Amino acid sequence: MPSYDFKSPRLFVEAALAEGSAVSADPAQANYLLNVMRLTDGASVLAFNGRDGEWRCEISKTAKKKADLVPVEFMRAQPPAPELHYLFAPLKHARLDYMVQKAVEMGAGVLQPVMTQHVQASRLNVERMRANAIEATEQCGVLSVPDCREPEKFGTLLAGWDAARRIVFCDEREEAESPIETLRAMPPGPLALLIGPEGGFSEEERAALREADFVTAISLGPRILRADTAAVAALAVLQAAVGDWRNG
Ligand code: SAM
Numbered sequence: 001m002p003s004y005d006f007k008s009p010r011l012f013v014e015a016a017l018a019e020g021s022a023v024s025a026d027p028a029q030a031n032y033l034l035n036v037m038r039l040t041d042g043a044s045v046l047a048f049n050g051r052d053g054e055w056r057c058e059i060s061k062t063a064k065k066k067a068d069l070v071p072v073e074f075m076r077a078q079p080p081a082p083e084l085h086y087l088f089a090p091l092k093h094a095r096l097d098y099m100v101q102k103a104v105e106m107g108a109g110v111l112q113p114v115m116t117q118h119v120q121a122s123r124l125n126v127e128r129m130r131a132n133a134i135e136a137t138e139q140c141g142v143l144s145v146p147d148c149r150e151p152e153k154f155g156t157l158l159a160g161w162d163a164a165r166r167i168v169f170c171d172e173r174e175e176a177e178s179p180i181e182t183l184r185a186m187p188p189g190p191l192a193l194l195i196g197p198e199g200g201f202s203e204e205e206r207a208a209l210r211e212a213d214f215v216t217a218i219s220l221g222p223r224i225l226r227a228d229t230a231a232v233a234a235l236a237v238l239q240a241a242v243g244d245w246r247n248g
Contacts, residue, residue, distance in 0.1 A: 005075070008056070009037060010046040010138045012145060013069065017052040022060065022068040030067045033059055045069055048137075050145045053078040081144040082109030083190055084243065085165065086235070089114055089197030090121040090151065091227055097132045099228045104136035104146055106235035107244055112192075113151035118199030124151050154205055163214040165190040170234045171209075171217040172200065172224050179218040179234075183241035186216055193238055195230050 009032070015023040025033060033039045041061050047069050048054045054076040057069035086108035090096055103111060111133065113124050130148040137145050161167070168183065168191055194209075201209070209215045220233050239245040 004141055005046065006141070008044050008046050009033065009039075010048070010054075010141070011069070012134045012138055013047050013049050015049065017047060017049055017055045017071050019055075019071050019074070022070045023047065023057070024062075025067045025069055027065065030065055033067055034061065034065070046075065047071065048143050050081075050143065051078060054143055076143065078143055082107045082142075082146070082244075084108050084235075084238070085110040085112055085190075085192035086231075087112045087114050087157070087167070087192050087194040088231065089116045089119045089195070089227070090124045091198065092121045095228050096121065096124070096129070099231050100129050100132040101136040102228070102232045103235065104133050104142060105140045106232065107142075107239055108146055108193075108235065109144065110147045110149065110192075112149045112157070114154050114157055114194070115151050116154045116197050116205055117202040119197045120199065126150055155208075158208055158212065161212075161214065163212075165192055165214070167192045167194050167209070167212070167215045168234070168238060169194045169209050169215050169217045170196070170220055170230055171206065172220070173206070174217045174219040176219045176222040179220065179237050180241040182216060182218050183238060186242070191238070191242070193234055195227055195234060198227055 011029055013023050039059050043059045045057050045059060046054055047057045055071035056073040056075050057071050060068040060070055062068055084107055086103045090113045091099060126148055133146050133148055166186060166189055220230055
């Protein structure tokens with residue numbers, strides 16, 4: 001990885017970023033910069049908005065609890081958004097937060113909740129998912145905030161699926177053979193990774209996945225992993241076998 005500034009605070013902003021055009025920090029960001037970090041006028045912060053790359057900004061305190069970020073130096077160009085779609089049955093509360101954050105760190109570009117028959121969390125707060133995704137991008141230097149989509153029912157998602165994007169289906173019933181070899185044997189093209197709920201997929205869902213010619217099942221080894229562990233393991237294997245870990 002090229003050398004990179006991990007020391008300065010990094011903030012996501014909605015506004016456009018261009019040299020000299022001040023952007024207002026929102027109240028939570030202003031509180032973090034002025035009160036938590038105790039930064040003063042002229043201190044450096046990195047800012048990104050998912051469109052204009054990363055900028056080094058200087059803080060300008062405009063009121064007791066308000067601050068502007070003034071872009072002064074262009075640091076990194078905006079890369080294309082990560083190509084990988086991550087499909088997952090929502091977990092509850094903290095474990096969902098964890099899974100979303102890890103998926104972003106591991107390079108997912110689209111987060112698609114899927115309501116399966118045995119899903120534990122019957123509702124999902126997309127705003128909370130997006131807040132977690134933004135926090136992960138701020139922490140790990142990613143410049144694109146993933147597209148956080150509304151939940152879809154499993155059947156609807158599969159019926160409307162664009163077969164040009166292969167689904168890598170993590171199935172604990174698959175023979176524990178090397179997922180790396182299976183992944184490398186797939187035809188090249190865009191990918192989605194699917195992890196099931198804590199209760200696993202139903203027989204009907206598993207059969208539908210196994211019948212679809214745009215689905216490849218992989219094993220994640222001889223142990224049953226919790227869904228959040230499976231997410232990180234599967235994303236690591238996929239990125240190492242056919243994804244962006246190969247390109248440095
Ligand atoms: N309820 C299932 C059972 O007890 O057999 C386990 C479901 S597991 C906790 C949640 C999800 O993680 C699964 O649906 C699958 O997508 C993934 N997973 C967990 N362990 C796996 C493994 N060894 N191989 C492939 N996928 C796995």
